[in-house]
Amino acid sequence: MAVQKLPIAKAINESLRTALENDPKVLIMGEDVGKLGGVFRVTDGLQKDFGEERVIDTPLAESGIVGTAIGLALRGYRPVVEIQFDGFVFPAYDQIVTQLAKMHARALGKIKMPVVIRIPYGGGIGAVEHHSESPETLFAHVAGLKVVSPSNSADAYWMMQQAIQSDDPVIFFEPKRRYWDKGEVDKEAIPGPLHKATVAREGTDLTLAAYGPMVKVCLEAAAAAEEEGKSLEVVDLRSMSPIDFDSVQASVEKTRRLVVVHEAPVFLGTGAEIAARITERCFYHLEAPVLRVGGYHAPYPPARLEEEYLPGLDRVLDAVDRSLAY
Amino acid sequence: MTVESTAARKPRRSSTGSGKRASAKKPAPQKSTEPELIQLLTPEGKRVKDAKNAVYDAYVADITAEELRDLYRDMVLTRRFDAEATALQRQGELGLWASLLGQEAAQIGSGRATRDDDYVFPTYREHGVAWCRGVDPTNLLGMFRGVNNGGWDPNSNNFHLYTIVIGSQTLHATGYAMGVAKDGADSAVIAYFGDGASSQGDVAESFTFSAVYNAPVVFFCQNNQWAISEPTEKQTRVPLYQRAQGYGFPGVRVDGNDVLAVLAVTKWALERARTGEGPALIEAFTYRMGAHTTSDDPTKYRNDDERVAWEAKDPILRLRAYLETEGHADEGFFAELEDESEALGKRVREVVRAMPDPDLMAIFENVYADGHALVDEERAQFAAYQASFADAPAAGEVK
Numbered sequence: 006m007a008v009q010k011l012p013i014a015k016a017i018n019e020s021l022r023t024a025l026e027n028d029p030k031v032l033i034m035g036e037d038v039g040k041l042g043g044v045f046r047v048t049d050g051l052q053k054d055f056g057e058e059r060v061i062d063t064p065l066a067e068s069g070i071v072g073t074a075i076g077l078a079l080r081g082y083r084p085v086v087e088i089q090f091d092g093f094v095f096p097a098y099d100q101i102v103t104q105l106a107k108m109h110a111r112a113l114g115k116i117k118m119p120v121v122i123r124i125p126y127g128g129g130i131g132a133v134e135h136h137s138e139s140p141e142t143l144f145a146h147v148a149g150l151k152v153v154s155p156s157n158s159a160d161a162y163w164m165m166q167q168a169i170q171s172d173d174p175v176i177f178f179e180p181k182r183r184y185w186d187k188g189e190v191d192k193e194a195i196p197g198p199l200h201k202a203t204v205a206r207e208g209t210d211l212t213l214a215a216y217g218p219m220v221k222v223c224l225e226a227a228a229a230a231e232e233e234g235k236s237l238e239v240v241d242l243r244s245m246s247p248i249d250f251d252s253v254q255a256s257v258e259k260t261r262r263l264v265v266v267h268e269a270p271v272f273l274g275t276g277a278e279i280a281a282r283i284t285e286r287c288f289y290h291l292e293a294p295v296l297r298v299g300g301y302h303a304p305y306p307p308a309r310l311e312e313e314y315l316p317g318l319d320r321v322l323d324a325v326d327r328s329l330a331y
Numbered sequence: 332m333t334v335e336s337t338a339a340r341k342p343r344r345s346s347t348g349s350g351k352r353a354s355a356k357k358p359a360p361q362k363s364t365e366p367e368l369i370q371l372l373t374p375e376g377k378r379v380k381d382a383k384n385a386v387y388d389a390y391v392a393d394i395t396a397e398e399l400r401d402l403y404r405d406m407v408l409t410r411r412f413d414a415e416a417t418a419l420q421r422q423g424e425l426g427l428w429a430s431l432l433g434q435e436a437a438q439i440g441s442g443r444a445t446r447d448d449d450y451v452f453p454t455y456r457e458h459g460v461a462w463c464r465g466v467d468p469t470n471l472l473g474m475f476r477g478v479n480n481g482g483w484d485p486n487s488n489n490f491h492l493y494t495i496v497i498g499s500q501t502l503h504a505t506g507y508a509m510g511v512a513k514d515g516a517d518s519a520v521i522a523y524f525g526d527g528a529s530s531q532g533d534v535a536e537s538f539t540f541s542a543v544y545n546a547p548v549v550f551f552c553q554n555n556q557w558a559i560s561e562p563t564e565k566q567t568r569v570p571l572y573q574r575a576q577g578y579g580f581p582g583v584r585v586d587g588n589d590v591l592a593v594l595a596v597t598k599w600a601l602e603r604a605r606t607g608e609g610p611a612l613i614e615a616f617t618y619r620m621g622a623h624t625t626s627d628d629p630t631k632y633r634n635d636d637e638r639v640a641w642e643a644k645d646p647i648l649r650l651r652a653y654l655e656t657e658g659h660a661d662e663g664f665f666a667e668l669e670d671e672s673e674a675l676g677k678r679v680r681e682v683v684r685a686m687p688d689p690d691l692m693a694i695f696e697n698v699y700a701d702g703h704a705l706v707d708e709e710r711a712q713f714a715a716y717q718a719s720f721a722d723a724p725a726a727g728e729v730k
Binding site for chain 2: 058063064066068069071072073074075076077078079080081082096099100103104107108109110111112113114115116117118148149151171172173200246247248249250
């Protein structure tokens with residue numbers, strides 16, 4: 006049966022399983038990824054079936070996890086490492102930025118760095134500090150890294166396959182609040198390119214651009230707006246480095262309005278980059294300035310306040326109204 | 332004596348005072364010169380044979396006169412190359428140079444202990460190790476001249492690129508060694524770092540990972556006494572080689588200016604790694620005779636007495652004394668080597684001066700293996716911008 010209905014977490018699990026089966030050089034590494042199957046059970050059952058040499062429980066040392074993954078990649082392996090939570094990636098940030106990202110260029114192309122770093126990210130699950138952050142911009146800003154985030158089960162399955170097959174380091178942000186959302190996965194489909202945006206919903210009045218956890222919010226906003234007679238198009242970016250500006254541009258040339266939505270702080274974020282580029286590309290098409298909806302320039306708040314911090318339906322629709330009012 | 336007991340006996344003192352007093356009474360750091368060194372050649376060039384050294388001595392028991400001459404040659408040529416690079420920096424041909432002066436024995440001894448199928452992860456001062464691995468020394472100068480950030484294919488000589496961020500490469504070495512073990516290969520990995528790097532978390536994490544996975548990696552710390560201006564005492568309160576014990580693998584301190592002892596100890600550690608006994612830490616006790624780099628001014632933080640004392644332990648002079656007293660080398664050998672040294676210096680000068688600037692488009696090359704839309708876009712913009720100059724009429728053509 007080619008098409009299955011799977012939650013995102015299970016789709017990633019099956020993608021990792023497929024990769025382990027297809028390529029003996031693929032390794033899974035991280036804290037608690039073995040017996041426990043990861044704190045979100047994304048790697049559940051993999052160590053049981055592929056053994057401790059392929060699915061490796063590591064010491065609790067993030068720099069060590071990424072640094073040794075670099076060494077394993079130099080030896081010809083394709084490590085897929087898990088950072089347990091978004092806020093824990095920073096001890097490894099040095100290895101990712103100063104080493105992993107630059108190794109291919111430093112070696113004048115003689116060596117490749119096929120390392121995938123999986124990071125469950127974003128809020129909405131009522132977690133404690135350091136468990137709800139959206140640091141994707143910090144990685145997208147670094148040349149040498151590729152940064153992606155699926156928003157649904159099919160993308161979770163296929164984008165993970167593509168990330169593992171990539172000879173470049175890929176930071177794979179997994180929308181943890183969507184881990185349990187189910188969607189159809191066709192394992193025999195031919196997926197589109199890893200870094201191509203998709204139109205998740207067609208519309209004519211305004212474009213909402215989002216990725217990862219915010220795609221669902223934008224789809225809900227578009228459904229609500231439809232009841233008010235507004236037709237919103239939703240573009241799922243899927244990749245934050247590179248960003249598929251062509252697809253965003255095509256949508257904006259049709260709708261003439263753009264609102265970018267993400268959980269990460271708005272300041273210097275993905276939305277800022279998209280606003281600048283789309284303004285450059287679509288200056289004469291735009292009927293309103295590109296607006297952004299996202300997090301504030303403040304530490305991610307305690308769980309009881311996160312619903313106020315995170316972009317929800319109302320904040321997205323408010324931005325839609327402001328754009329349409331121009 | 333604990334802080335608490337001191338404070339309890341003198342209750343009238345303020346808490347601040349007791350803190351100061353407790354701090355003043357803290358045990359003095361162990362002098363890092365205290366532990367005995369593994370030494371097979373004294374600074375005077377006399378061969379040492381004692382029970383302490385026996386286990387290591389066995390690794391060089393059958394060394395031939397020719398091999399000893401080769402070690403001497405390696406050290407002399409490496410020093411000459413290093414001196415030439417330092418001079419080239421002073422002449423403005425290199426932007427920076429990190430001299431290895433004084434550390435030739437640590438590098439040649441350990442480098443010559445490696446096998447072709449071993450893999451080396453250097454920091455940025457391992458010019459002697461690169462020499463042993465067969466890397467053309469002029470390749471080392473590209474990054475210091477500013478024409479690239481690497482300059483050689485790491486897999487050609489199993490010698491990884493220089494790593495500038497302190498200690499990062501110890502984790503790469505450990506991961507690589509984990510891969511070697513997974514492959515069932517019997518080669519080993521050696522990671523170089525300095526006394527300053529021993530303070531880095533990555534070095535601690537590499538010790539943890541290598542011990543936990545029993546990775547075939549040898550950690551080779553060149554304790555050259557100074558991390559730029561900071562003495563080893565600012566990095567550690569115990570001799571560095573003793574760190575290994577806490578991680579569950581052996582550590583040994585070797586006289587880093589004794590090429591024979593370094594060769595022996597490194598062979599021992601690499602053999603352990605190859606035969607599945609896991610990691611080992613070698614602390615090569617040596618001295619950086621020059622500046623940290625050509626940007627540094629060691630007169631601001633250390634005195635001449637120290638340098639003079641270490642000059643008496645010069646690694647090259649002691650092997651020469653041994654070769655001469657044993658009759659292992661004659662005047663002809665030394666004269667020939669002097670000629671070879673001059674020729675090397677000349678070649679280095681010529682190659683560096685002839686090094687072309689990289690092509691402008693190199694900025695965008697190899698950023699990604701599989702390409703990247705933004706890089707493609709910016710490359711095209713940059714090319715168009717450059718072409719706009721090329722298309723402009725030359726000055727003479729302007730009417």
